[in-house]
Amino acid sequence: MASLRAYRRFVVVCWRFLPLVWSYARDRRRFLLVGGRRNVSTERQQRRAKRLVDNLLTLGPTFIKLGQILSTRPDVLPPVYVDELTQLQDRVPPADWADAREVLEDEVGPVEQAFDAFDTEAISGASLGQVYTATLDGERVAVKVRRPDIEALIEADLRAIRWLLPVLLFFVDDSRAFSLRNVANEFSTTLREEMDYSREATMLTEIRANLVDDPDVVIPEVYEERSGERVLTMRYVPGTKISDTAELERHDIDRTAVAETLERTYLQMIVTDGVFHADPHPGNLAVQEDGTIVFYDFGMSGRVDAEVQDHIVDFYVAVANQNIESILDTLIEMGTLSPDADRATMAEVMELAIADARGEDVEQYRVQQIVSKVEDTMYEFPLRLPPNLALVLRVATVVEGVCLTLDPDFDFITVATDYLGEQGYYERGARQLLTEAGDQFEASARSSLRLAPKLDRMLNRLDRDDFYVRAAVEDSTGSLDALAKRLVTGLLFGAGAVSTGLLYVDGAETAALVVGVATLGAGLLCWRSFRHRRGGRTTASLAPGRGER
Incomplete structure (x- = not known):
């Protein structure tokens, strides 16, 4: 039965995607096997990107999530497609309460016994789950319930994607095929992680512990006794949607301060703590009347290891100092730029990006524009992006977009520079530079002492005509x-x-x-x-x- 469902989904997916794949293949080689590249206008690419988004929405939960993953991979798709996929919203009508109740009671027992009161009208619906409100021990709570029977659909879709992958690889070049395999391998893992609400509870609790002393941030605590693999119960924290600037103005909230708090919070999560909320679109962020930011939905969350954290710090420092060579070196070390790329061309791209982003004020250049330029280049020089680094790039651009919605003149780089200075990252970098310089000086001194006798032996051999060069x-x-x-x-x-x-x-x-x-x-x-x-x-x-x- 499962195989039959997978075959049926495979046929549906092929019917939806193969026309787009065929068009893409003809763009690369006009007659598939022979012919040059076709010139495709930006308008045509945008139409195709919109059609891709429509197909993903029609195919359902698995492919909505696939689109969200692809929106973080500029090494797989051109920038026009990435921009369109970034707008893909995971919002669908909730399932019937009777079906959702079965899932809820399988995890926490009878609803009447588990909660004091339960509102059966969902307040939001997504592709993998839906959220209800209830009362528990006198407190209002939010209850996130996984969609009924979603597991079978996702397993059938994942199997169909595995079958479709060889067909897609036939139409793309080798470097793009490498990236596609990488995306396919990580996608099933990411999707299963997001379906596991017990993992979400663990990530939420860890991030909340890291930010518990910050009075400007609220992360709802988890009620573990009413949570499980398919149900997550949290304290209900209301607030105004962060992009609703008119409502924020009505409450006399300082929007610039909110934007600064949001950026500083993400810098702490990514650069300092190493674990971060990875889905910062406005639907998952709210603001209370005192300006406190509320974070929702930790299904998409990630970790950053110490090495990547150091590279991110180096990148921000290089951008703040307008050091083009350091920016390129850092991007290569991070794996976001091919070492084989033409450095002179890349330096020009980065200089133009910074100059274009500055405007009239030298300090006003934005990370989003710089990352956009880099993403364009990454598509021309394909490479493999580490999954969490791809998430970090996406988070940086989305967070900046939210900050600019709050304050059109918000200076993302200045806030990042101030935060890194306050945390002592510049001092750490200076100490590391001095240490490396000392080590290099010592090594140079030792080499100088060994050089003289070697040079003397070589000159003696030249004098005796006993020296030749072997080439291999x-x-x-x-x-x-x-x-x-x-x-x-x-x-x-x-x-x-x-x-x-x-x-x-x-x-x-x-x-x-x-x-x-x-x-x-x-x-x-x-x-x-x-x-x-x-x-x-x-x-x-x-x-x-x-x-x-």
Whole structure:
């Protein structure tokens, strides 16, 4: 039964997606196997991106989540698609209360016994779950319930995606195929994590503990005795939607202060704590009358290891100092920029990004514009993004968008620079720089002491005509071997084509057919060798040696 459902979903998914895949393949090669690239206008790309979003919404929960994952992967899709997918909202009508009640009672027991009162009208509905309000021990609580029978649908969809992946890989180049495999591998894990409300409760509790001393932030506590894998019960904390600027104005709330609090909170979560709320769209953020920010929905959350945290700090410091070379070095170390990219071109891109973002005030440049430029470049130089780093990039852009909604003149970089200074990251960087400089000086001194006798020996050998240089070609990636195959298959194809023509003219049709088939095979091998380019490069190494007398 499960396999039959998966087959049915596979057919539906193919029907929805293959026209888009076909168009994309023809953009790369006009006649699929031959021909140059097609020029596709931005308007046409936007129409395709909107059609992609519509298809994802039609296909349901799994594909809505897939679209949200793809919105964090500029190494897979062009910027136009990423922008459109970023707007994908996970809001659908709630399921019937009778079905949701079965899920709730399987986890926490009879509703009348588990809660003092329960409102059966859902206050929000999403693709994976829906939220109700109830009363527990005199306190108002929010109860998040997983959608009934969602597990079977998601498992069928994941199986259909695995079957569809080889078809998609056939139409894309090798580097994009690598990224697609990466997305497919991490997607099923991410989706299952978000379905597990016990994991969400753990992440929420950890983030709340990290921010418990911050009076400007509220994160609702979890009622563990009324929670489980499919149900999450939290304290209900009301507030005004953070993007409702008119209502914030009516309550006389300082919107600039709210924006600064929001950015500082995310900087603490990402740079200091290493665990963060990863879905900061306005529907998950509210503001109370005293300006306190309330965070909802921790289903999408992530962790950042210490190495990535250091790279993020280095990136912000480099941007604040307008040090283009340091920005490029940091992006390469983070894995968001290919080491093979043209540094001169990339430096120009970054300089233009910063200059374009500054405006009239030198200090007014925005991370979102810089990241957007980098994302454009990443699509031209495909690479593999670490999943949590992709989430961090998305969070940074979405948070800045929310801050600019609150205050159009908000200076994202200045707030980040001030926060890093207050936390002592600049001092730590200076101490690290001094330590590295001391180590380098010591190493240089030791090398200088060893250099003199080696130089003396080399000069003696030169004086005795006993010195030569041995050259070795290193071809670890097989580039020379590939070049040789291209030459051989190309020569065979050319010779075969001429031979086929001569044999056919001479009347030896059978021989011409045999030679023609062999020539076609050689031509296909030659074409394949050009299509599947190898990475890396061929290098030559030089080594001194002693000659034989």
